[in-house]
Structure formats: C-alpha cells, structure tokens
Amino acid sequence: MTLDNHYSGSALLTDLYQLTMAYGYWKSGKGEEQAVFNLYFRKHPFQGGFTISCGLESVVHYLENYSFSESDIAYLASLTGADGQPLFESGFLEYLRELKFSCDLDAIPEGTLVFPDEPLIRVTGPVIQCQLLETALLNIVNFESLIATKAARIRLVAPEDTLLEFGLRRAQGPDGGITASRAAYIGGFDGTSNVFAGRKFNIPVKGTHAHSWVMSFPSEKEAFEAYAAHMPNNVILLVDTYDTLKGVKNAIEVGRELKKNNHRLLGVRLDSGDLAYLSIESRKLLDDNGFTDTSIVASNDLDEYIIKSLKEQGARIDAWGVGTRLVTAYDQPALGGVYKLSALKKSDGTWDYKLKLSEQMVKVSTPGVLQVRRFSKNGVFVADMIFNQEDEWEGETRMIHPYDFTKQQSFGPGYSFEDLLVPIFRNGGLVAELPGITDIKERAARQLKSIYEGTLRFTNPHTYHVGLEKHLFDLKTRLIMEKRAGK
Amino acid sequence: MTLDNHYSGSALLTDLYQLTMAYGYWKSGKGEEQAVFNLYFRKHPFQGGFTISCGLESVVHYLENYSFSESDIAYLASLTGADGQPLFESGFLEYLRELKFSCDLDAIPEGTLVFPDEPLIRVTGPVIQCQLLETALLNIVNFESLIATKAARIRLVAPEDTLLEFGLRRAQGPDGGITASRAAYIGGFDGTSNVFAGRKFNIPVKGTHAHSWVMSFPSEKEAFEAYAAHMPNNVILLVDTYDTLKGVKNAIEVGRELKKNNHRLLGVRLDSGDLAYLSIESRKLLDDNGFTDTSIVASNDLDEYIIKSLKEQGARIDAWGVGTRLVTAYDQPALGGVYKLSALKKSDGTWDYKLKLSEQMVKVSTPGVLQVRRFSKNGVFVADMIFNQEDEWEGETRMIHPYDFTKQQSFGPGYSFEDLLVPIFRNGGLVAELPGITDIKERAARQLKSIYEGTLRFTNPHTYHVGLEKHLFDLKTRLIMEKRAGK
The missing domain is CATH 3.20.20.70 (Aldolase class I)
Known part of the structure; x- marks a missing residue:
C-alpha cells in the first residue's frame, strides 16, 4: 500500500447534502438538466493582493477516477431518515452506481495569478454531477492555492x-x-x-x-x-x-x-x-x-x-x-473558496441565469457562463474582466467595477488580452495536456513578474482591477432587482 | 481506488534527514543500539489549559503496514549529494528493503486529557527505526490531538x-x-x-x-x-x-x-x-x-x-x-509536538540518559524511560507526575515542578493513581486491543468531567499540575549541569 492514490476518485468525498440534493434532482426528473457552476473566492488570503491558482492536477486525477464503488453504494443504502426509513430509494442508488463523470470543465491553469470573484473552475453538465463535485473541488483548490500563495509571499x-x-x-x-x-x-x-x-x-x-x-x-x-x-x-x-x-x-x-x-x-x-x-x-x-x-x-x-x-x-x-x-498557512489556514450555480439550461436550449442574493453585495453571486479576460499593456497585466461567454458586443469593451458602477474602464485596440479559462474536460474526457511541475513553477514566477509590484506588497497592497463586462453587469443588476422585488 | 489507505505504511512519509541519520547510524555500526524516544508537546493549543490525545489508531495502522517498497528503494538509490555521487550505498538500501518495524511502543490512549511535557508516545527500539518514525508520528498525533481539542472546546x-x-x-x-x-x-x-x-x-x-x-x-x-x-x-x-x-x-x-x-x-x-x-x-x-x-x-x-x-x-x-x-483549528492550526531522544542503552545493558540543552528551560528535553502517573482524589485528577520507569523509591512520592524546584508536592496513601502509558506494540507486534470510536469519545467526555473546571476555561485557565518525580528531577538537573559545563 502506498499513499499514491490519496486523491483517488471516491465519490463519497463529499457532503451528505450534495447527495440528498442529487436525490431530489433525480426525483424531480431534473437531474440531467445542464447547469453551470463556478468555483471562486471572495478575498485574497493573508490580507494580500494576489493569489496563485493551484490544485488543478489533483482535480483532474480525482475526476478521472470518479465513481461510486459497491461499498459506497451499500453504505448509502444503509442511511436512514428521522422515521428510520432509508434516505435513498434503490433506483437512485442504481443511478449512482452507473454514474460516470460526463461534464465539461474549464479552468485557469495552475500557477496563474488569480483574483476575487474570478471563476478558477467552471463546471458545465448535468446538475446532479455538478452538485456532487462541489465539496471535493473546493477542498482541493482551496488548500493548494492557499499554500502556493503563502510560498510565493515567502519567495518575495x-x-x-x-x-x-x-x-x-x-x-x-x-x-x-x-x-x-x-x-x-x-x-x-x-x-x-x-x-x-x-x-x-x-x-x-x-x-x-x-x-x-x-x-x-x-x-x-x-x-x-x-x-x-x-x-x-x-x-x-x-x-x-x-x-x-x-x-x-x-x-x-x-x-x-x-x-x-x-x-x-x-x-x-x-x-x-x-x-x-x-x-x-x-x-x-x-x-x-x-x-x-x-x-x-x-x-x-x-x-x-x-x-x-x-x-x-x-x-x-x-x-x-x-x-x-x-x-498550515498559519496566519490564515483556509482560503474561503465557494462554488455557485450561475445558469441552468431551459428546455428551449437557452440559459436561465441564476443568482444567489445576500445582504452583503460581496456575497451576491454572478450569473452567466463565465470566462475571465486578462488585459495587458506592454507585457504588464492591467485588469481582469469577467464576462458571460454567451454575450457578444462590438467596438470597445467596457468593464464596470462589481460593487461601484461609477468606476468604469474601457479597453480598445491598444491592449492585448488572454482568456484565462481553458478547456480541461469535454463530456467527461480529458482534453488538456497537464503541464509538468517545473512548467507550472516557472509560470507562477513569470506571472509575479508581470504585474505592478504594489500588488505584491504585504501591507495595504494595490488592488488589481477586476470588473464585470458591461452586459454581464447589466444582467446581474437586473436579476438582483428582480430578486429583491421578490420575483 | 479509495482513500481507505490514506494512512498506509509508506516509510517515505518522513523527512530526508531521518534517512541520512539512519544511514549514519548504520555506517557507524550503531543502528541496532536500543534507544528511547518520547513524543510530547510543550504548550496547550488555543491558549487553553488542556489537550485531548488523539491519533493513536492512525499510528497503529501506519506501523502495521510500515515498509519500504521496491519503488521507494529505487527512488532513494537515485538521490545524490553535492558531488553527484549517490547519497546512500547499496548495502544500506538492502537493509531498508528488509527492515521490519520491531520496536516497543507505549502510548496514552486516545481521548485522554494530556498536558505539556508528558510523553504521549514512547518508542523503544533500534535507534534507526525510532529515528525514521519521528516525522509520521508527529504528523499524525499533532493534527488529530489539535482537532479533538478544538472540538472539545466547542462542546464546552x-x-x-x-x-x-x-x-x-x-x-x-x-x-x-x-x-x-x-x-x-x-x-x-x-x-x-x-x-x-x-x-x-x-x-x-x-x-x-x-x-x-x-x-x-x-x-x-x-x-x-x-x-x-x-x-x-x-x-x-x-x-x-x-x-x-x-x-x-x-x-x-x-x-x-x-x-x-x-x-x-x-x-x-x-x-x-x-x-x-x-x-x-x-x-x-x-x-x-x-x-x-x-x-x-x-x-x-x-x-x-x-x-x-x-x-x-x-x-x-x-x-x-x-x-x-x-x-483547520483556525486560530492555531498546528500543535507543536516534538519527539526527542531520552536514553540509549549501553553495551553493559544500562541506560545512558540523554538530554537536549537549550537557552530556554522549557526547551530542555527530559531524560529517562518515561512514564506518566496521574494522581486522583475522590475521582478528581489532582496532578500528573512524569517519572523514570527505571527508578524505584520507597515511601511517599515527591514531585517537583519542572522549572521551579521550590514548588513541590507529595503523594501518600490518600491518593489513587494510574499510569497513563500502556503497551501498544511489543517487538513490533500489536499487543493492545484498539477501542471503538464510541468508547474513545466517551472516554474523552468522562475525562473532561474528572478535572477541576477552571482548567477548562478559555481565558487564563487554571494550570493543572505536572511535575517530575524527585529522582528524575535530580537526574535532569545533573545532566543539565554537566552539559553546561561542556562535558
């Protein structure tokens, strides 16, 4: 026995509520509805100004081996509710036994500088699968990104x-x-x-x-x-x-x-x-x-x-x-990554955009099929713009601050850009070639050299600009207003 | 694949210096000398007054499967020093390939209240093996005890x-x-x-x-x-x-x-x-x-x-x-457990007691073949006394504060007592029956009810008395004086 398989694919590496929700989706007949979920964090660790993404390789290994074993199924069959009756009916357990990971997954490569509200991972696929994966994906990405960031601070x-x-x-x-x-x-x-x-x-x-x-x-x-x-x-x-x-x-x-x-x-x-x-x-x-x-x-x-x-x-x-x-990232031993539903596909093939409301604006989620566009000028990162891949626009790109619409920025032809999320899985099949650890390490070092150094300082770091593309900002605003009106 | 074997016995779950020291012991011909090592911590977590021991079951699983695999050996053979030559010669790697855990291990059962300086685990056996196990034992016991203690504080x-x-x-x-x-x-x-x-x-x-x-x-x-x-x-x-x-x-x-x-x-x-x-x-x-x-x-x-x-x-x-x-034990994500050599057996069969000096008295280790005696009165824990199992004494037991010899306490017939370390392995064979998780949980709850409640409060908790038995105190004092004199 070795520890080599410590990130194996056990589908039980999840919270029970993911399984009870999966059961509910299945019972409701909506288990196969296409959903979009985004994994992101809201605040840099260590009161810093940057985070290094890390953990994707572990995520890939987990998903490549993802399955419910016979003993997993037997265990789930043994669980009971308040009345002593089984939680799950056998048809659902049969469904889990046959379940294969079949989602699309897009992600920002490991070793990339990332910022609050940006999806590091976007999962698109049957809502049951998206839901079941939440806990493991968060566990892996939260911890590895936290430690890579801590290490980068020490290197600085x-x-x-x-x-x-x-x-x-x-x-x-x-x-x-x-x-x-x-x-x-x-x-x-x-x-x-x-x-x-x-x-x-x-x-x-x-x-x-x-x-x-x-x-x-x-x-x-x-x-x-x-x-x-x-x-x-x-x-x-x-x-x-x-x-x-x-x-x-x-x-x-x-x-x-x-x-x-x-x-x-x-x-x-x-x-x-x-x-x-x-x-x-x-x-x-x-x-x-x-x-x-x-x-x-x-x-x-x-x-x-x-x-x-x-x-x-x-x-x-x-x-x-x-x-x-x-x-242990002693002064902040957890990165507070979250994973939120942002769209569900309607029967007519269009997206129903989803938003979680909160009293705190920073906790309101962002709807859409999200992608992150990083603008650079002369090789230096200038700003990251979150946009809805389904939107198209012409001419100049306008970006709006997520919490203060009076702050706006435009990007014309003088900027180069790169879209950060790249395809990793398509229909459950791995389509990306994973870089070696040295390449990832060098990428992280290059990224740290490509940003204004005030962003890297420890005390009151410069806030790197991240905003929403104008159409996405308008969509989010409209959904907030509708939800607040109780619609 | 499952995660069931995450505490498997890979002997590579260690720091490289344990292996280079093991190599040195082997080269020196002293690899089989009998040593005693103690695992203990110096300070309760969370500025609290107590710690709950936890992790022994994981330690047992680790040791039951302890071995170097062929791929471990191949990896070690590939390591080189500053001159590009191999770190380890093949005879040593052959020795590791054949190595089987053969030590005695005594430990305080899981779910027990434990205090600074008390050995939670004592390993007695060939110095090479004792040394190689340090990292894994610390990793397991530090983390599990930390979390059990945090949980107990929340329960309070x-x-x-x-x-x-x-x-x-x-x-x-x-x-x-x-x-x-x-x-x-x-x-x-x-x-x-x-x-x-x-x-x-x-x-x-x-x-x-x-x-x-x-x-x-x-x-x-x-x-x-x-x-x-x-x-x-x-x-x-x-x-x-x-x-x-x-x-x-x-x-x-x-x-x-x-x-x-x-x-x-x-x-x-x-x-x-x-x-x-x-x-x-x-x-x-x-x-x-x-x-x-x-x-x-x-x-x-x-x-x-x-x-x-x-x-x-x-x-x-x-x-x-x-x-x-x-x-994550957010406000203190690591327990600072250490693992120190306290005795080496001489060729005449008697013990050569060992001590690590430090400018800070709290960092000076305790020599001896250590055991912990817990004194109680009317079912309430009164004090824990660390003693050298090799010492014998008659009449009243005298305990001395480890850092202030003016504080002394005597225990006569009015006290009941229990020795906390119990045999777990003898010559590498498991001799203890591991309790079920419910028994461990109940033990922890009972222990918390058997101590003065001021010990359990969060702010400036009462310091539970832990001392050294007089003969051990004298031994430690003598060795400190000798070391300070440069002997």
Whole structure:
C-alpha cells in the first residue's frame, strides 16, 4: 500500500447534502438538466493582493477516477431518515452506481495569478454531477492555492536565497504535508524535506541531521566527525544542540578535514536562538577560517514576516527552512473558496441565469457562463474582466467595477488580452495536456513578474482591477432587482 | 481506488534527514543500539489549559503496514549529494528493503486529557527505526490531538446542543477533512457532513440541501415543496437564499403539509446574517405556528467564541454546523509536538540518559524511560507526575515542578493513581486491543468531567499540575549541569 492514490476518485468525498440534493434532482426528473457552476473566492488570503491558482492536477486525477464503488453504494443504502426509513430509494442508488463523470470543465491553469470573484473552475453538465463535485473541488483548490500563495509571499522577501519546505511533521495529516510540498514548490520553494512528496512530484529533497544525531554521540565534535565521515557529500551541520557558536567552531574543524579529502562543509544550520546575531557571528567565524562558501541555513518558526525582519537586521542567512507556518498557512489556514450555480439550461436550449442574493453585495453571486479576460499593456497585466461567454458586443469593451458602477474602464485596440479559462474536460474526457511541475513553477514566477509590484506588497497592497463586462453587469443588476422585488 | 489507505505504511512519509541519520547510524555500526524516544508537546493549543490525545489508531495502522517498497528503494538509490555521487550505498538500501518495524511502543490512549511535557508516545527500539518514525508520528498525533481539542472546546460552550462538523470543503486536503471528522467526533461532536468519514469511521452523517437547490427552482417555496416531497424524513430547510424570515414562513407552510402526511419539519437552517436576531425571530414564527419541536440550525464561520457570544445574546439555536474554524483549528492550526531522544542503552545493558540543552528551560528535553502517573482524589485528577520507569523509591512520592524546584508536592496513601502509558506494540507486534470510536469519545467526555473546571476555561485557565518525580528531577538537573559545563 502506498499513499499514491490519496486523491483517488471516491465519490463519497463529499457532503451528505450534495447527495440528498442529487436525490431530489433525480426525483424531480431534473437531474440531467445542464447547469453551470463556478468555483471562486471572495478575498485574497493573508490580507494580500494576489493569489496563485493551484490544485488543478489533483482535480483532474480525482475526476478521472470518479465513481461510486459497491461499498459506497451499500453504505448509502444503509442511511436512514428521522422515521428510520432509508434516505435513498434503490433506483437512485442504481443511478449512482452507473454514474460516470460526463461534464465539461474549464479552468485557469495552475500557477496563474488569480483574483476575487474570478471563476478558477467552471463546471458545465448535468446538475446532479455538478452538485456532487462541489465539496471535493473546493477542498482541493482551496488548500493548494492557499499554500502556493503563502510560498510565493515567502519567495518575495528572499528572491535570491534557497527556500526549503520542512513542514511535514506539523502539517494537517499526511496529505496535508504531501500536497503542501507540491504547492510550496510551485509557489517558489526550491526543495522539501518530505521524501514521499519528493518522489511523487519530482521535487528536490534536502536534509542532513537533527539534534538526536548529536545527542547519540558522547560529544558534538564526535557526532560531526561521524556524520562527515559517513556522508561527506552532504555535510550541513546542525550547530545548536548545546552551544551554537561552539558548534560552529566544531563544524569548522570538521570542515578542515573535509577539505583535505576534496569534500566541502556545505553549510551550518541554526535552529534556535537569536538568528540575526547568531548568523552574523557564525558568518564571521566561517569567513575568518576560510569557509566563505559555506552556507548558513536557518529554521525555527519562520514565515515571510520573520524572514523580512531578519534580513532588515542584517542576518547573514543563505537558506531558509520553513515548516509549520508555510504548510498550515498559519496566519490564515483556509482560503474561503465557494462554488455557485450561475445558469441552468431551459428546455428551449437557452440559459436561465441564476443568482444567489445576500445582504452583503460581496456575497451576491454572478450569473452567466463565465470566462475571465486578462488585459495587458506592454507585457504588464492591467485588469481582469469577467464576462458571460454567451454575450457578444462590438467596438470597445467596457468593464464596470462589481460593487461601484461609477468606476468604469474601457479597453480598445491598444491592449492585448488572454482568456484565462481553458478547456480541461469535454463530456467527461480529458482534453488538456497537464503541464509538468517545473512548467507550472516557472509560470507562477513569470506571472509575479508581470504585474505592478504594489500588488505584491504585504501591507495595504494595490488592488488589481477586476470588473464585470458591461452586459454581464447589466444582467446581474437586473436579476438582483428582480430578486429583491421578490420575483 | 479509495482513500481507505490514506494512512498506509509508506516509510517515505518522513523527512530526508531521518534517512541520512539512519544511514549514519548504520555506517557507524550503531543502528541496532536500543534507544528511547518520547513524543510530547510543550504548550496547550488555543491558549487553553488542556489537550485531548488523539491519533493513536492512525499510528497503529501506519506501523502495521510500515515498509519500504521496491519503488521507494529505487527512488532513494537515485538521490545524490553535492558531488553527484549517490547519497546512500547499496548495502544500506538492502537493509531498508528488509527492515521490519520491531520496536516497543507505549502510548496514552486516545481521548485522554494530556498536558505539556508528558510523553504521549514512547518508542523503544533500534535507534534507526525510532529515528525514521519521528516525522509520521508527529504528523499524525499533532493534527488529530489539535482537532479533538478544538472540538472539545466547542462542546464546552454548547453542552446540550447538537454539534455537526461541516468542514470538508475548507480542510487542508482530503485527509485533512476525513481525519478532522474523526477527531471532531471524539472531541464531542455528534455528526459530520463528510460522507467518506461517516463510512470509514462509523460517524453519523447529516445534511439536507444548499442554496443551489433553492436557486434551481423558480421560487423558494417550490424548492422547499419539492425537497419535502422527495425526502420527507429528512426535512431541514435552508431559509436564507433570498430573505431569511420570508424563508421561515415558506418553511412553515411546507411544514403544515408535512404534518398532514405524518412527517415533520425537523428544522430550519440559518447560514448568514445576524444569527442572534434571526434565530430569535425564527423561533417566534415557528412557535406561533405550532412548530415548537422544529429545530433551528445555524452555520457560518462559527467557533467556540462566536457560539458562546451568540448564546449570551439569547440566540435560539439548537444545532450548530461548524466547519472551517474547527477542521483547520483556525486560530492555531498546528500543535507543536516534538519527539526527542531520552536514553540509549549501553553495551553493559544500562541506560545512558540523554538530554537536549537549550537557552530556554522549557526547551530542555527530559531524560529517562518515561512514564506518566496521574494522581486522583475522590475521582478528581489532582496532578500528573512524569517519572523514570527505571527508578524505584520507597515511601511517599515527591514531585517537583519542572522549572521551579521550590514548588513541590507529595503523594501518600490518600491518593489513587494510574499510569497513563500502556503497551501498544511489543517487538513490533500489536499487543493492545484498539477501542471503538464510541468508547474513545466517551472516554474523552468522562475525562473532561474528572478535572477541576477552571482548567477548562478559555481565558487564563487554571494550570493543572505536572511535575517530575524527585529522582528524575535530580537526574535532569545533573545532566543539565554537566552539559553546561561542556562535558
């Protein structure tokens, strides 16, 4: 047994209400009605100005294997309601047993900068299927995008350094760790300590030794010597088991022996104490003894704020091991993605556009068969416009702020554009070629270089413009007015 | 394919440094030396006064299947060091291929109240194996204990209400959600929306419908009628798609029809807005129309603080759906468990006790073959004493505060006691019978009733006494002094 299939296709990876609704659709005879659902979020994580999309590959693996097994069906047959009678009748369970994923799915590729209200995934197909998929799709995309974004923020404060993800022991379960390793790599990290993730996703793995190695020898010096003797091509010594600067001195002595044998003291690692002070003092000791090319690695509850602060204090750290606060997205451990119905096909083949009302404007959903158009000028992203694919218009494109119609913007021939959602599945068949992890990682890095840098800062970031195309804005306004009037 | 084996035994679920250290032990010829490692945490989560242990069952499943597969070995053989040469020589990989878990493992049963510095798990066996297991054990126990504790805190503010876990869509990956469902149930929840977890762990599953169900019909009224017609034994209606109190009125009309057919409007659900006001008004509407036994269910970013506040405001809510903030432990998404070497067996068969020094006293590890003795008086827990199983003493037991030796406590015949760590594996074979989930859940509830309630409060909780038995305290002090003297 391995964990390789942790994103397998179990259709039970859902909330019960998706199944009771599916049952209701089936009973109502509307289960095969074509619906459009959009997955989007309303607010960037970490009070930031951007999010990196991630998780599509996991979604594809999930959908490729999507099915109800015999034991799933038996379990559902055992569920009962308030009167002790079965929740589901056998005809419906038979329907589930035969169910195959047959939807169209369009998505924004992994590693793309994305913004509030933009559909990251659009599912079009029988309303039962669209509904059943909600929970798994949200679970996957929310978490992976969250971690890729966190990693990108850390990369922003340490553009030239080595960034290593060390989080498995504090992650939220095994696949919390494994998935975080992948998302962190995409977001800008260089490697992971997680061996399983390294193999599964082809990510460089890093690691040397812990305090227990040192403690298992009579002295730190002997522990260092033994390590260097046994693995001379991977010597980064953890120097803080007893006394950090004494540890550096011991490492230097071992480094001298390594040199004699044409090996190298690659680094020392600091895992506690005042990392600014200790790294500066360690650098001096190393340089004074001719170890100018020996790196200093630091770990211990790091995140983008602490790394930034350490750099401002003049810390001499070349490589950062980041664990807990990266893989759990410690300061905001969930992205609040949602998945909303936006259209249902009428019997005459036209769309009935759908909207969820709310007292809060930001919680009112957007109707339509949605697509996102990204406008650029001179290679820099200028604005994203959400539009209804069914609408056509001539001449200049007008975009309206979703919550303030006095803010409008027009795009003429001076702009280039790209539509972000691309076809992934058609009638349940995979039609996209999935990029390799390195391509996704490079895409993320390029995207971050293609946007005004104020968008990337941590405090009061610049708000990148996202709006609704004018026809869509008018449709949404009309539906809101109708709903408020109780129609 | 299913997710059933998400805690399978892949030995690659570890940090690379565990493998490089294992290699070093093997090269040094000390791989089979007997070691003792303890898994413990230093601080309760959520600034609280207690933690509920959870995760042992997952640990057992992991260890029962623990092995390196052929593909694991092939992957490890492909790893290289700074000089491009392999990290591991083939003899070591052969050793890993044959490796079988053969340690002793003692643990505190799931559902037990546990406190800082207490070993929750003690592993005794060949140092290589003890080392390799660190990451997976921490990953499992940290997360599950964190969520069980969060759930218990929510149960404390709503002792009589129905508590439902709704978090899968916002959890950190699929098994983040599945595992959280189990831990939440153990910590005091009544059910989950997560169907996969429901089947896997035999947890009651709950759910009815979402906004999309209402939106897919021409009107809310028609949506409610259709739902009640199709699933009359499971009618809890979500009333806030357009206008909450109008929604309650529509639900009442549907409830009248249900009554005529000997069914019942079980509840209405509020998912947005001012839950205090809306629940009070909904209760009035329901009562005035004879629906006194119809429950009010609330959801929307709830946690123990918000539920407490809503109750203080007189909210009339009978059942709470808690998602994001429970399954991610939003305000502290990681428990900081650690795993430290505490003893190595010398060639003469006696123990060489080990200690990791730190500038911060709380980070100095405890040496010994550790066990935890819980003293009670009249059925109430009084204090936990960590002791070295190898020590024997006569007469009264003396316990000393781990960081302030002026605080001492003695236990004579007036106290009853229980040793918390029980044998789980002996020489790699499972010797414990694992309790069912209901037994674990009941144990947690009983434990919470067996402790001074000030320990359970959220703000400045009473600190439950945990100390070191005098001989252990003396040993630790001696080793600290020796290490500080550079011995």
